[in-house]
Amino acid sequence: MKVGILGATGYTGQELLRLLNNHPEVTLAHLGSSTSAGKRISDICPHLQESLENVLETEELPDVDVVFMALPHGIAAARARELMEHGIKIVDLGADFRLKDAQEYENWYKVKHADPALLPKAVYGLPELYRNEIAGKALVANPGCYPTASQLALVPLLRAGLLDPNSIIIDAKSGVSGAGRGIVQNLHYSEVNENFKAYGVGVHRHTPEIEQQLSGAADAKVVISFTPHLVPMTRGILATIYAGVKSGITEQELRDCWQQDYEKEPFIHVMPEREWPQTKYTNGSNHAFLQLRYDQRTGRVVLVSVIDNLVKGASGQAIQNMNILFDLPETTGLQTTALWP
Template sequence: MKVGIIGATGYTGQELVRLLQNHPEIELAYLGSSSNSGAVYEEMFPQFSGLSSSLDAGSGPGLGTGKLDDEQVPDLDVLFCALPHGLTAGRTAQWLNRGIKVIDLGADFRLKDGAVYEAWYKVQHPAQELLPEAVYGLPELYRDKIAGKTLVANPGCYPTATLLALAPLLRKGLLQKDGLIIDAKSGVSGAGRGVALGNHFSEVNENFKAYGVASHRHTPEIEQQLTEAAGAELLVNFTPHLVPMIRGILATIYAQVTPGVTEADLKACWQEQYEEEEFMHILPEGIWPQTKFALGSNHSFLQLKIDPRTGRAILVSALDNLVKGASGQAVQNMNLICGLPENMGLKMRGLWP
């Protein structure tokens, strides 16, 4: 299959290139960038030396132009879009009409209500008519809805870590819907490759801070999917934190259990949901998730405990924000919509040390 990436110079774009180079059914035919038009990819990223010779002749030895016109994209089977919000949706209909399947790693198709998108992202949605066509791409929860689709909204990294822990338990009514608290930490790569003072080494190193308090844009995405799982509208307190490391997300979630529910009930629910899932791991008693378990891989790790004093469940979820939280999950979705084995190109385990 011929595959292309727009936004190929960002962290998620680079991660897609790395993963797709190991995919046996893929020809990486096009790389595009909105900010590095005409650059030679392997000169920017020497770890991909030799890549240019495999690119489609229409894209030349370097990146596609920064205009992102439909005509710039050659005929492809799948196009990954790793762009900031607002830059993908307005062009998507043209690609779909050409028979190109689109996987959006940005935020343009994650929210089903255009008004909610506009409220949180402060821009008008450029293609609201496509929102009903987009499927939310979290395979472990929505596999049957994803298979065979042509437009996939790849979830955000924080929502992925949160939903994998919470959604099955809410579906079964094992947790109360009120008072959900999500305390999550991410490595600096989650902020993207753009230049910002708060991401400079001297600002981040030996520092630990909350950001986006009561205002982070992943909040409505989390609430939308948890509302669907619970069958009733709910709200969450979501607070992200920046950790002085490059990769990884660790989410610690607090939820009141439904009266009579035990720790064994919660774990049995997870086990039922994930026992056949290659990328999901419910850890043995006493072993708690660490970001390094998942480093460089598409694997996720879960553990929980009920505090007997408060009756509150404590759920911990860990993953690599650039792989399962973004590009690895996008490849997983590509495999699903194209009828390939879901684990193809994703069999690597975490790096340690």
């Protein structure tokens, strides 16, 4: 397949390059950048020196089979229709097609949606949960990083009716790379190092995405309390989730639900009892690790979900979606294990 990447020099774009360079069915045919056209990608990303000598092009219409759009919100929606009319499949790593309601998108992202008519054509691309909906589609909305970690823990349990959908609290922590490469004062080393802070409390843009997907799983409107935190590390997400358990449900039933849904999933790992996931378990890989404990004293279950925000939370999942679109094994190009230590 001839592959294009728009936004190739951002963190998710670079991660796509790193992973796709080892994909046996891919030719990197177009690397687009609005700011670095004419430069070699290896000049901007020296760690790719030995493998990629592609020259960055403008973000004009590429001659490819599939394009990854690693662009800020508001841009992909304005370009998607033209690409699709030329028979190009799209995996959008931004937010433009994640929400089904254009007005809700505009409320949370503070920009007008460029093409609301395309929203019904987009499919939400979290393979382990929505695989059957992805195959054969032309426009995939790649989930956000916090929503991926949260849904992997919650969706199977909500579908099975094991949780109280009105009791969910998500307390999540992310590495700094989740904010992208932009130069922002509160992301400077001296601001982040030796520091730990909550942000976007009650207003984080991933909130409606999580609520939309959990509502579908529960077949009822779900409203959550979601608080993200910035941790002084480069990559990784750890979500600690609290939820009320339906009367009579045991910890083993909760664990069995996960095991049943994920036993054949190569990237999702339910850890042995009382062993808790760490972000380093996923560093640089497309894997996710889950653990739970039912606290009978409070009647709540504590769920912990860990992913790499740039891989399973972005670029690795995007490649997993591409593999589905082209009827390839989902693990193709994604067999890397985590770096340790």
